[in-house]
Structure formats: structure tokens, C-alpha cells
Amino acid sequence: MRSLIVTEFLSLDGVMESPQWTFSYWNDEIAQFKGEETSANEALLLGRVTYQGFAAAWPQSADEGAAYFNGTRKYVVSTTLDTVDWNNSVLIKDNIIDEIRQLKQQEGPDLVVHGSATLVQTLIQHDLVDRYRLLIYPVVLGEGKRLFQQGATATLKLVKTQAFSSGVTALIYEPQDK
Numbered sequence: 001m002r003s004l005i006v007t008e009f010l011s012l013d014g015v016m017e018s019p020q021w022t023f024s025y026w027n028d029e030i031a032q033f034k035g036e037e038t039s040a041n042e043a044l045l046l047g048r049v050t051y052q053g054f055a056a057a058w059p060q061s062a063d064e065g066a067a068y069f070n071g072t073r074k075y076v077v078s079t080t081l082d083t084v085d086w087n088n089s090v091l092i093k094d095n096i097i098d099e100i101r102q103l104k105q106q107e108g109p110d111l112v113v114h115g116s117a118t119l120v121q122t123l124i125q126h127d128l129v130d131r132y133r134l135l136i137y138p139v140v141l142g143e144g145k146r147l148f149q150q151g152a153t154a155t156l157k158l159v160k161t162q163a164f165s166s167g168v169t170a171l172i173y174e175p176q177d178k
Helices: 019-025 028-035 048-060 066-071 096-105 117-125
Strands: 004-011 043-047 074-077 089-092 111-114 131-137 156-163 169-175
Touching: 004 019, 004 117, 019 131, 028 131, 043 048, 043 096, 043 117, 048 066, 048 074, 048 117, 074 096, 089 096, 096 111, 096 117, 111 117
Parallel strands: 004 111, 004 131, 043 074, 043 111, 074 089
Antiparallel strands: 131 169, 156 169
């Protein structure tokens, strides 16, 4: 059975939207932490907006990680797209929750969700998240899409924490009842 892992860049006030504010904090420590997510050929589960952003950037990239993002299986959740053309992409358009549950039941690498705010909200609502890998940045943005929307509830247990020299903190949580 696969785990479903949500990985996010978050401001101190929980904003995950348009994380360009993270760039000035990037360093080798954060790169190593993020590299753990791509070292075992985990498959990606992406919402439409994140998929389109990644598909526009990674195919032309020579950056570290490009081979992984371009080569790994990508499951794209969208009710508006009709096709997904980026290498190794599969569209999930109908029966989204059932399809994701079936993916989790299969043997294979974990499913990792980057960004994808709307998709993440759906996953949280349907209790499909097995782990949260969060990088918390020392900035307060005041507005934007948040990981946990108003009204969302969760009881999480802290699995790991790591502080980086840039002031960023990594937190890994799992749902208390899993």
C-alpha cells in the first residue's frame, strides 16, 4: 500500500500560495531535505495549476531534480483539462476520490503532492493524507491560500523536526489516528 505525502512550503501564518518568497532562503540543507522526496522515485499527484506550472518549467530545466520530475509518473487531478502532455502524465478527471483511494491501495512508490492547494483541501477533507512534510519559512504574508482552511480540523503527531541555518524549519507530521 502506498502512502500519500503532502509536501509544502508554508509561511508562519500557513500561506502556501505562490511560494516565490522562499527563494532567498534556499540552501544546501533545504535542497537535501527536498531531495529526500525524490530519491525513491515517488509518483507525483498534482492539481491542475501545479501541474501546468511544473510542465512549463521542468522539461526545459537543467536544475537538480529535473530528471526526476520529468521522468516520474505524474497523476494529474483536473476536471477542466482534457489531456496532459508532459512525459509520464495520467489524467484523473472523474471519480477523483475513488481513483486516489485505488492508487493508494496499489503496490508502488509513495504518492507525493507538491503545492496543489485545491487538491490538498480535498485530500484533507477525505482523510487521504498519510504524512505532511512542511517547510516553515520565517515570514508572515497575511493573505493567500492556506494549507488548512478555516473549519478544517486535524490531530497530528510530530514525527521529525529539523531547523536550518536560514531560519526555515522542517516539520514532518502524520495523522494521530493512522
